[in-house]
Amino acid sequence: MSLFSRKSESAATTGSATAVAEVNPELAALTGDYTIDPTHTSIGFTVRHAMVTNVRGVFGTHEGTLSLDGSKPENSTASIDVELNSIDTGAPDRDGHLRSADFFDVENFPRMTFRSTAAEQLGGDRYRITGDLTIKDVTKPLSIDLEFNGSATDPYGNERVGFEGGTTISRSDWGLTWNAALESGGVVVSDKVKLVFDISAIRNKPQAG
Template identity: 55%
Template sequence: MTITDTTLKGLGTGTWAIDPTHTEVGFVARHLMVSKVRGSFDDVSGTVVVADDVTQSVADVTIKTASVSTGTADRDAHLRGEDFFDVEKFPEMSFRSTSFDGETLIGELTIKGVTKPVTLDVEFNGVATDPWGNEKAAFEAEGELNRTDWGLTWNAALEKGGVLVSEKIKLVLDVQLAKQA
C-alpha cells in the first residue's frame, strides 16, 4: 500500500524506532551464476521520523557489518574479512533517506566508507497495537545495487565463463517499527 496522507493518519507523525527482533535486512546474490545465496544482518538499529508531509519523513539506519549471516560459517567469515565488509576497519554501514514519494525511498548507503545513492520500493503493511499496548508499524522494501560501487569487488572467474558471485545484489527488507513516546 502506498503511503499517503490517508494512511499516514493510521501511522501518525513522530519518531518510530526499528524493532530489531522483528526486522530483517536481507540480501540475495547469485552464486555460480545459477543459484541464489541469501543472507541478512542481525544487528540493525535506527529510526524513522514521520513528518506531517509524509514526503518529508526521514529514515536513519545503522547496521553492524559483523552481524552478517548466511547460514554458512566459512562464507560468513569471508564476508566479514577484507575481501568484502572488512569489519575490523568498517564495523558499521548506514543508510539515510534523502527523499520519499510514498512508494519510493531514495537515500545514501554507506559501506566501507563509500557513500552512494540507493533506491528502494516501499510497501506499507499497516499499524497495530501489540498485547502490551505498544504501537507498531511494518514496512517491506526492495531494491538492487551493484556491490562493486562500494568497493566490494572480490570475485573468482569460473572455468566455463562467468563469476562466482554476482555484482548485482537484491536488497530485501522487512521492517517493524515501534512508536516512541
C-alpha cells in the same frame, strides 16, 4: 521517510482531471517518532553464486529510527545502521570471508548505514525512499521501493507500523569487487545483489515529565 501522501483525481476549473496530493487521515494519525524493532525486523540480501544458484543472508544486528509526518510528508526521515559483523549466510567459512578485507573489511569498517533524503508515492501503499547508503568508505545514493503494511497495537500496548520491500544494487559501486573466475565461464559471485527489508517500528512513548 515521506510515506503518507495520497493522490486523488479532482476536477479543475477547466473540467480536466488533475492529480493532487491529499493527506490520508488514517495515516496522518501515525505521525510521530519510531524506533525500529530489531527482533521483528529483517534486513537481508540475495546474491547469485557460481551462476547457477542463489545465496541468501541476513544481518542479525541493526538499529534505526523513523520520523513520520503524515501532514507534511516531506519532513519524514529514516535512519538505519547495520553491524556488518552480524552477517549470517548459514555457512561460517563463507561468513568469515565476507567479513574479511576481500569484502566488508569489518575490522576497519564495522557498519553499513542508510540515511534518507527524499521519498515519493508510487501508487496506493507503494513508496520509493531515496537516501545515502554507505559501505566501507563509499557513499552513494540508493532508492528502495517499499510497501506500507499497516499499523497495529501489539499485546504489550506498543503502536507499530510495518513496511517491506527491497532494491537491487551493483556491489562494485561500493568497492566490493572480489571475485574468482569459473572454468566454465562466468564468475563465482554476481555483481548484482538484491537487498530485502521487512521492517517493524514502534512509536516512541512520550517522556514522563
